[in-house]
Amino acid sequence: xxxxxxxxxxxxxxxxxxxxxxxxxxxxxxxxxxxxxxxxxxxxxxxxxxxxxxxxxxxxxxxxxxxxxxxxxxxxxxxxxxxxxxxxxxxxxxxxxxxxxxxxx
Amino acid sequence: xxxxxxxxxxxxxxxxxxxxxxxxxxxxxxxxxxxxxxxxxxxxxxxxxxxxxxxxxxxxxxxxxxxxxxxxxxxxxxxxxxxxxxxxxxxxxxxxxxxxxxxxxxxxxxxxxxxxxxxxxxxxxxxxxxxxxxxxxxxxxxxxxxxxxx
Numbered sequence: 001x002x003x004x005x006x007x008x009x010x011x012x013x014x015x016x017x018x019x020x021x022x023x024x025x026x027x028x029x030x031x032x033x034x035x036x037x038x039x040x041x042x043x044x045x046x047x048x049x050x051x052x053x054x055x056x057x058x059x060x061x062x063x064x065x066x067x068x069x070x071x072x073x074x075x076x077x078x079x080x081x082x083x084x085x086x087x088x089x090x091x092x093x094x095x096x097x098x099x100x101x102x103x104x105x
Numbered sequence: 106x107x108x109x110x111x112x113x114x115x116x117x118x119x120x121x122x123x124x125x126x127x128x129x130x131x132x133x134x135x136x137x138x139x140x141x142x143x144x145x146x147x148x149x150x151x152x153x154x155x156x157x158x159x160x161x162x163x164x165x166x167x168x169x170x171x172x173x174x175x176x177x178x179x180x181x182x183x184x185x186x187x188x189x190x191x192x193x194x195x196x197x198x199x200x201x202x203x204x205x206x207x208x209x210x211x212x213x214x215x216x217x218x219x220x221x222x223x224x225x226x227x228x229x230x231x232x233x234x235x236x237x238x239x240x241x242x243x244x245x246x247x248x249x250x251x252x253x254x255x
Binding site for chain 2: 014025027028029045046056057058059060061062063064065066067068069071072073074075076077078079080
């Protein structure tokens, strides 16, 4: 269920990345309303992307519960070549992780 | 002569200490836990950077003026400043912090995300430059339908 869909496209020296993480992003108040306990809140806390060729991190973000449900992340970075693979990983509040990969086109 | 030597030595040491910090990725959830529980934008910024002095320029922030759906408000922001971190806050939810990016050397500092807003409010984007100064952009928008019940 949980996964990351990634698209990466090289354009004028910049790689344009679109990533979709499938996650409910439940805030504390939503959790209280729906399940009766604030402890059921769960959301992505950290998402990062790295290149497969050299293992370098190109994108790194700490997040809170106020991202939308199934959040989309868009960002640009430089210094990568066509054909390299971008690996994105997120970690959520409960410690679950998911990874998605995409070849840079 | 003595003092001149001392000055150049300390300056060199400072420069050395600053460089590695700019290329290191950081999990701000672990290193700055108080940022995420702060109720106001000012408190959150103070907890993150220790200062609330801003320069209001060189940060581009784009959002719709009226968001039809508060559950997913698109926010685009970018800057040409060589940055260490970029952070996003809003004042319409119970807590203020939305996200903190640590900028890598590959980064083009051009991001876009979708955020939740319970009601109309102001989005604040702070860019911490490598010069240590804080650059800010704010945008107030109306939310027609609050999306996330907080």
